[in-house]
Amino acid sequence: MAHINKVIKSINLDGELICTDIFQRPDGSYGFDEFRRDPEDGRGWYSIGHYGEQVFTDAEAAIAAAKTQIHWLQDKID
Template sequence: MAHTNKVLRSINLDGKTICVDIFARPDGTYGFDEFRRDPEDGQGWYSIGHYGSAVFRSPDEALAEARRVVSWLDDTMAR
């Protein structure tokens, strides 16, 4: 099955192995999730936050909730 969400914004933690993506769904809703990658294994990014099923009416609402629940995000965005 093809991945159909469109990433609108990706915010990386220093080191670029952890990120939060804000995305749009085909149904017009928005969401976010926290991902990690291990460069040495070559498997790509995988969800570590498991927030992807939460539904928001706007990308700003998704980002606000991400900043509330992802411990490192607020500090990273303040830099």
């Protein structure tokens, strides 16, 4: 299945095994999710946060919500 959301910001935790993506959906709404990848597993990134269903009207609101729900993100985004 093709990814239909456009990632507008991706923030990696040190080590680049965990990241948070802020994205825009085709309908213009925004969201975020937290992902992990394991180098020994060739399947790539998979959701560990399961926040992707939340809907925000703009990127700033999605970023603010992500910072409250993903503890390590507060130190990575101003």
